[in-house]
Amino acid sequence: MKHPQSEEQSFFTTKASEFLAWARRNSLWPYPFGTACCGIEYMAVVGPKYDIARFGAEAVRFSPRQADLMIVAGTITEKMAPVIAKVWAQMAEPKWCIAMGACASSGGFYRAYHVLQGVDKVIPVDVYVAGCPPTPEAVLAGLMTLQDKITEKATGAKKQA
Numbered sequence: 001m002k003h004p005q006s007e008e009q010s011f012f013t014t015k016a017s018e019f020l021a022w023a024r025r026n027s028l029w030p031y032p033f034g035t036a037c038c039g040i041e042y043m044a045v046v047g048p049k050y051d052i053a054r055f056g057a058e059a060v061r062f063s064p065r066q067a068d069l070m071i072v073a074g075t076i077t078e079k080m081a082p083v084i085a086k087v088w089a090q091m092a093e094p095k096w097c098i099a100m101g102a103c104a105s106s107g108g109f110y111r112a113y114h115v116l117q118g119v120d121k122v123i124p125v126d127v128y129v130a131g132c133p134p135t136p137e138a139v140l141a142g143l144m145t146l147q148d149k150i151t152e153k154a155t156g157a158k159k160q161a
Contacts, residue, residue: 021154024068024094025147026056031067031091033084036074038101041133050136055143064090069146070123073133075103076116088123096150098142099125102132 030052032042045052052058061067064087076084088097099119102108105128107117119125126149129142 021151025150028057028069030069034073038073038133045136072104073100085122096126
């Protein structure tokens with residue numbers, strides 16, 4: 001019988017920044033700010049067919065104080081701009097934003113006085129997902145792009161192509 005101390009010891013070491021980046025990128029808690037068609041498409045992304053849970057973002061929160069990722073899905077009117085800015089301010093750091101679809105990214109086909117021409121006019125956006133509405137695959141690609149950005153910012157290392 002071997003003595004427990006004589007067995008080969010195995011351990012794992014890493015930098016704190018790399019560990020935090022791994023934890024943050026794989027445990028995003030999204031706050032969906034869905035206002036139009038893109039909100040319906042987002043529901044497909046969290047469903048079983050596309051399964052956003054594979055990427056650690058299944059804990060959808062409807063309180064900004066519990067979320068670290070805002071997904072703006074749909075048209076943002078000028079009246080909603082101060083509301084979305086207030087919700088963004090209530091989120092704790094670190095926080096990220098995905099603009100989902102043409103309306104959230106640039107106002108879409110609404111070139112009118114009452115539609116905000118991109119949510120980036122009131123809050124910072126980390127990833128833009130194109131489409132009207134974007135496909136669930138595009139939303140998942142946007143989430144993976146955000147995960148790469150989180151790792152790059154925390155560790156300073158670019159993803160290898």
